[in-house]
Amino acid sequence: MSLWFPRLASDRALRLRPVEAAFALTAKQSNTDRLHCLDARAERAGLARGMTLSDARALQPDLITRPADAPGDARFLRALARWAGRYCPWVGLEGADGLVLDVTGSTHLFGGETGLIADMRMRLSRAGMETRIGLADSRGAAWALAHFGEGIAAPGQPLQALGDLPVAALRIDPKLVIGLERLGLRSIADLHATPRAPLARRFGNGVLLRLDQALGAQPEPVTPLADPPHYGVRLTLPDPIGLLEDVQAGAARLLAQLCSKLRHHDQGARVLLLTLRRVDQASQQVELRLARPMNDPQAILPLFDRGLAGIEAGFGIDQLRLAAIQVEDLPPAQIQSAVRQDENDGLAALITRIGTRIGLENVQRFLPADSHIPERSFIIAAAAFSDPAPSWPLLRPRPLRLFPPEPVAGTGRTPPARFRWRRMTLRVERQAGPERLTPEWWLEDESWRSGLRDYWRVETAQGRRLWMFHTPQHPGWYVQGEFA
Amino acid sequence: MSADFAVCYPLKRGRAHEACGPGATYFAATCCNFSDKPAFWISPSWQQGGLNPEGLAAYCDPTRLLLARAASQIDILAVAEEALRSGAVGLVVAEIYEPLSLTHGRRLQLAAEAGRTTGLILTPDGMGSNAAETRWCCMPLSGDRDSTLHRWDLIKNKSGTLENWVTRWDATARRVIVVSKAGERPRAASATG
The missing domain is CATH 3.30.1490.100 (DNA polymerase, Y-family, little finger domain)
Structure with a gap:
């Protein structure tokens, strides 16, 4: 028994987020966006797979597209294979968009072959999946029926069910299909009636093997998916x-x-x-x-x-x-020097032990980030889920501690000569600046609403060395950090 | 005088020390250099003025720093004890916000001895415990030209006398240098500053 999901990718995308217009998924192939999978409405509008996105838009201006997610589709097909386990235990994958089931001996549980197919079709259509189902004695015949005709082949007479199908239904190379059609061999019945020796000489054994597999003369087993190991x-x-x-x-x-x-x-x-x-x-x-x-x-x-x-x-x-x-x-790794290995093991064990007490995500490390905004020039990542950065770029003098801006009284473009901060009166002895930082317009940040900042390094007579800034667009003075 | 500093300053390994005052963060940052193992910095999770790795980069390597954020003082001390005892890190810095009892201080001391690791507790003023090996009070100083001056007061020392030093940071050698006291300063040095 063979199941084919002709619109697996787009059906999956529409299940997640339905749309009310022609819909297609695009994939980038050799630097061009091409249609990867499209729904029935888009197909009716004359679009086809492999068409470039710009052509498709010219034909169907209100086409809605999303990028395709091939690994996600593969996971979805595996999930479908798991689901198909309710019909029989012997379920394998058939290409990227099909399943193959060996239902021998389990059809009576669902009221025979027709009952099984009706049940399957009902459940899949309820889930929003378009499905073609073929059921036959051999895997090849079921595939041919699923892709080129649907239905159930009567047991023992594969040729009757397959005879009228085109030779492409034999799962052979498209080039061979063209070659066979040039000879006038359009259907499987034609091919079957042709003497085998000249065919093998001209097209190789592959065609005959596929023909025999479809007609049941050659066995072709179904390989079920292995169960994931249970730990x-x-x-x-x-x-x-x-x-x-x-x-x-x-x-x-x-x-x-x-x-x-x-x-x-x-x-x-x-x-x-x-x-x-x-x-x-x-x-x-x-x-x-x-x-x-x-x-x-x-x-x-x-x-x-x-x-x-x-x-x-x-x-x-x-x-x-x-x-x-x-x-x-955890693939086997090359043995490092014993000292280094011990050090890494000891550190990982320490992080784990501390993680059991305060939570693994509370053991962190600094990683550099690409930004001039002081708060965003580094990120803090959980140590257990990140590797240390190889080195830290040292660009400009920056304060040792950084806190949320604390306003101080002051006017003018240069730092005030005296100001009060944290209940201390400080007198400015020296200052260096300004260093102008502009907000990153591409990121919305509440604290940078006040616009440009002119940063000053201020040394006070009391010893404290502060990082202050002035916001020229909304005049005001703030302290944001303290140097060593 | 400088001989004494050399005895005290790269903090004695396998002991727990304390630092207080506004320059304590800088003091801890300079201590991160003395081991080839990573350093572990524990701070309260609700703390506002967090460390800035860009600023730390001038004094030590922020990529070799592990942070832990603990919710309460008891958690901070427990994590510090665990880290000290494991011996997997070279320095453990713990920022506390409540007074440290003698029991807790002694436990940290024993853990530091067991793991042969240096511990440094950053305490608010006057909240240290009597079990500490040394206690340093660190204040930034304003200087004529030098903007790295700090005054380090050794206000407790279990194995020596108390002393105070004025230090500065040498950015090229990446180490702390003691500024000679005024009376001992050679004339040439005072001319150039």
Whole structure:
């Protein structure tokens, strides 16, 4: 059985955000925007796949377009394959926009083949998917029916169902299709009636192989999608345990199992969840968020200590379950020098331990950003999810601490000679400036509404060295930072 | 005099120290240079005047700085203790906002010893604990031409006498230099400033 979604990409986009006009998705191919997938209304207006966007707009001025998202479509097709598992367990992908199902033996559950197809069609059309369905003895025949005619081929007589279909329905190269049509072999029945030896000599074995596959003379298996590996292990105990050391020993045993599985798949755990079930059916959970993907049980186990210490054992714990909720790729890396490796491991373990206390996103680092606006010239990123910047560009003297602007009394374009700031009276001894910074007009920022800023480095007789600015467009003086 | 400074100033490793006063941030920034391991800077999450890495870049390397933002003083101290004990970082700077009790100060001291890590607690004035190895009061000074002058008062020292120094920052060598006291200053130096 073969399912073809002729408008997979545009149907998916319209499911997310429906529009009331002709709609198409565009993809950039060799520097030109071309139509990638379009809905029925656009097709009726005379548009076709592969047309350039400007041509399409000339034909259909009110065409609505969005950029295509190929990885998203691939994920969606996998989701559809998972859904199709409700009809039979043997579901594979067919190209980028189709599914192939081996429904042998499961059709009676849905009232026969017609019942199965009707149910499938009803559910897919309710979800807004346009679908062509073909059902036949062989994979090739089902594909041909789905793409070129739809319907059910009677068992045992593939030629009857396929005979009138064009040769393109055999999944062969378009160049070969043209070659065959030049010879007058337009339908599959024509091709079948032709002697095989001259055909093989002229077009190679591929055509005959496809013909045999469609007619069922050659087998073609359906390869189902592999289940994603499941990272969860459990330990059930005959007698309940209550000591911390016992729970740790149980966790160590589970962790060793889980980590060997993770290592086998070149994965590392990012979030681990240890569920402890008590005798009275209550369960407690310890979540561990790691600063980087890890699959080394010896390194992970001590990180559980803090979480396990807070566990209330009650009448005893009789089941432990450990699952890696979030995993990331962790390919084997080249061994670094031992010192460097230890340093990195130690730092990651420290970040994890601190993350269990204050939250992993509260351990941060500075990264440089491309802006002249002082508040935006750096970003603060979670240390566990970012790498340190290679170096920090040192451009101009900047204050050590930066705070939200604090207004001070003052007029004129040069800093006031005396002013009060934070309940201190300060006398200006020296000043350097101005350094003019203009707001970034492309970003809306409330605090830069007052327009241009002239920054001054001001040294006071009291010792404090401040970063002040004047806003000429809305006259006023502010202190924004303090130098060393 | 400068010999004494050399004994005190690259802060003794494996001990917890304290710094207070308006120049304490600068004092901590200059201390980040003394280890090839990264530094860890812990501050309250609600703090308004945050560190500016562009300003720090003049004194230490901001890419080798890890920040932690903790909600309460207890969290700040717990994170500081954890970081000191692990030995994975070279310097732990903790900004606190409430008085530090002797117990907490002693715990930090023990953690610093266990991890062979230097700890530096930035306290508000007069809120330090008696367990600190040294306590520094840092004030920026106005100078005739030099805009990097600081007065560092050593107001507590467990293993020596108290002293004060006027220091300046040498931007090319990227290190702190003690300015000689007026009485000892050679004539040539005073002529050039």
